Amino acid sequence: MSRKLPFSVLARSGWEDGYSGSDISVHTPLMKGWRSQRFCTYPQELVLQLGGLFHVQQLQLLSHEYLITGQIELLVGGRRLGHISLSSNEKSSFRQRELKSIHLDIICSEIKLLLHHNHINQLNLFNQVGLVAINIIGDDLTNTREVQIFLNFLVQ
Numbered sequence: 137m138s139r140k141l142p143f144s145v146l147a148r149s150g151w152e153d154g155y156s157g158s159d160i161s162v163h164t165p166l167m168k169g170w171r172s173q174r175f176c177t178y179p180q181e182l183v184l185q186l187g188g189l190f191h192v193q194q195l196q197l198l199s200h201e202y203l204i205t206g207q208i209e210l211l212v213g214g215r216r217l218g219h220i221s222l223s224s225n226e227k228s229s230f231r232q233r234e235l236k237s238i239h240l241d242i243i244c245s246e247i248k249l250l251l252h253h254n255h256i257n258q259l260n261l262f263n264q265v266g267l268v269a270i271n272i273i274g275d276d277l278t279n280t281r282e283v284q285i286f287l288n289f290l291v292q
Contacts, residue, residue: 138193138194138274138275140272141272143161143185143270143272144158144161145158145160145170146184148170148182149173149176149180149181152174154168155168155170156170157169157182160267161269161271167268167269169268170267171200171265171267172266174262174264179251179252180205180250181248181249182248183246183248184270184272185245185246186245188276188278188279189243189244189245190276190277190278191275192240192244193241193274194240194272195210195240195272196235196237196271196272197220197249197267198234198235198268198270199266200233200265200266201233202225202230202259203260204224204255204257204260205251205253205254206221206252207252208220208250208251209252210238210247213244217240220236222234224255233268251267
């Protein structure tokens with residue numbers, strides 16, 4: 137049965153003080169998420185490490201309301217799976233966050249996100265990008281019999 141999977145931010149290009157992304161998997165109004173350094177270079181990179189081997193079926197990304205990236209590229213195991221584009225959010229006067237749900241069918245232990253250029257707007261004075269929350273949905277394969285057989289086969 138699919139569920140929200142545990143993960144941590146293994147690596148990132150950088151972050152603004154107080155916005156390291158260490159709380160990006162916890163969803164409460166008090167959590168800050170991750171935001172890039174001021175006047176950073178692009179693309180910005182976030183590497184998400186799962187707590188084992190998982191069958192990932194969905195990735196949900198909640199963008200900051202005005203520190204918005206134009207495009208997020210998704211990579212697993214060095215392989216590019218594709219990209220998503222985000223709205224500039226002008227229509228809501230930068231008051232709403234955009235949630236993107238990406239449907240996947242991959243087995244992995246890490247996911248890399250590349251955040252390309254920011255949308256320019258009057259509130260984003262330092263050309264930053266930010267993600268408020270991330271969910272990874274899937275199934276744990278770490279202790280399944282099939283995975284153990286496969287891993288034993290690889291070792292031989």
